[in-house]
Amino acid sequence: MVISKKVKNALQGASWVRRMFEEGEELKRLHGADNVFDFSLGNPNLEPPASLKNALKALADCPIPGMHRYMPNCGYSETRTAIAEYLAEESGLPFKEKHVVMTVGAAGGLNVIFKSILDEGDEVIVPSPYFMEFKFYIENSGGQIRLVQTHEDFSLDLKEIEKAIHEKTKAVLVNSPNNPTGVVYDDASLKKLGELLKKKSKELGKNLYLISDEAYRRIVFDGIKLPIMFNTYPHTIRVTSHSKDLSLPGERIGYVAVSPLCEEADDLIAAIVFANRVLGFVNAPALMQRLVAPLQKNSVNVRIYEEKRDLFYDALKAYGYDVVKPQGAFYFFPKAPIEDDVAFVKELQAKRILTVPGTGFGKPGYFRIAYAVDKKVIEGSLLGFKEVAMKYGIGRR
Numbered sequence: 001m002v003i004s005k006k007v008k009n010a011l012q013g014a015s016w017v018r019r020m021f022e023e024g025e026e027l028k029r030l031h032g033a034d035n036v037f038d039f040s041l042g043n044p045n046l047e048p049p050a051s052l053k054n055a056l057k058a059l060a061d062c063p064i065p066g067m068h069r070y071m072p073n074c075g076y077s078e079t080r081t082a083i084a085e086y087l088a089e090e091s092g093l094p095f096k097e098k099h100v101v102m103t104v105g106a107a108g109g110l111n112v113i114f115k116s117i118l119d120e121g122d123e124v125i126v127p128s129p130y131f132m133e134f135k136f137y138i139e140n141s142g143g144q145i146r147l148v149q150t151h152e153d154f155s156l157d158l159k160e161i162e163k164a165i166h167e168k169t170k171a172v173l174v175n176s177p178n179n180p181t182g183v184v185y186d187d188a189s190l191k192k193l194g195e196l197l198k199k200k201s202k203e204l205g206k207n208l209y210l211i212s213d214e215a216y217r218r219i220v221f222d223g224i225k226l227p228i229m230f231n232t233y234p235h236t237i238r239v240t241s242h243s244k245d246l247s248l249p250g251e252r253i254g255y256v257a258v259s260p261l262c263e264e265a266d267d268l269i270a271a272i273v274f275a276n277r278v279l280g281f282v283n284a285p286a287l288m289q290r291l292v293a294p295l296q297k298n299s300v301n302v303r304i305y306e307e308k309r310d311l312f313y314d315a316l317k318a319y320g321y322d323v324v325k326p327q328g329a330f331y332f333f334p335k336a337p338i339e340d341d342v343a344f345v346k347e348l349q350a351k352r353i354l355t356v357p358g359t360g361f362g363k364p365g366y367f368r369i370a371y372a373v374d375k376k377v378i379e380g381s382l383l384g385f386k387e388v389a390m391k392y393g394i395g396r397r
């Protein structure tokens, strides 16, 4: 045996998202890419804003001396300052450069947070369904994931969270807008979560952390304003990236921001910077740090995702699918008409439609549709969705 038992086990439970994506590649080879409707991967299909491309060109034409060299592990001062100013304006809190650490995407950000706060056996509470990579990231640092169920509409079940908190709990991780459900947590439930964490921190004699994964923060619909988590609880850490809002997932640029109200902010930030170094990220990509600094208020045209949501949601409802209307991100998480979500996903696959079983997100009986794809892929898939709905007797027309 050449690989570790831990990794071997992880590989055996291989990611459903990747598995479906790979099966899709095979289908595309057999039937041609235009005849396969691939909703397996949350890979933004919009191009980054023109302003980013122009800035990239300008930088290539007039390079800044030393711009490819090593830098402080926390990232460039100008970028961190620009983000701190944005966060201060958004939250009304005194964010400074020191509160922001540039990371290799949100994935890198989550890993440096867990490395910074977890001792062997410490627990992180995660509402389920959830983004499966969380489990691996927590385990990378010796921690354990503790799942709690959400309500039927995927909103937070605070009673379940309260029951799950105990001496080993280090943090609660929430993700809104959510992958895989697209649900956005409302102000009231987040305020209650903040109150609960304050109460429990007092009882336990330590500050629990609230980790807020806001990878989809700017992908929201229906004119809603996303609550500011920093204003609900002092020991909040935001992790986010420009993978989705600026359509840059391949460039691996994100950041972690620690609330200025966090009592242990200085120690925590020092630990995060150290973790960035020793996990081998060293620092976030240099070129991207320069390019995203002035774009903190920019994003791709979110209306395009909203139009796709509307088109797809109306059709799925008309065919009889039981689906919560998402207000953010680019996912649907409908109930499968049969108990066996893996079998149901196979039915869709027979129509050359690729989705991911809910089992891959800790919620059997459901399936995920990632709709950051061209409109014609959605339109091309609708007949297949309808036929499968008819087959299982949920179809209305």
Ligand SMILES: Cc1ncc(COP(=O)(O)O)c(C=O)c1O
Binding pocket: 042, 104, 105, 106, 107, 108, 131, 175, 178, 179, 213, 215, 240, 241, 242, 243, 249, 253, 254
């Ligand atoms: C909920 C959530 N968090 C984090 C990530 C990782 O994002 P990044 O590309 O910034 O590493 C993703 C990616 O899909 C995600 O869905």
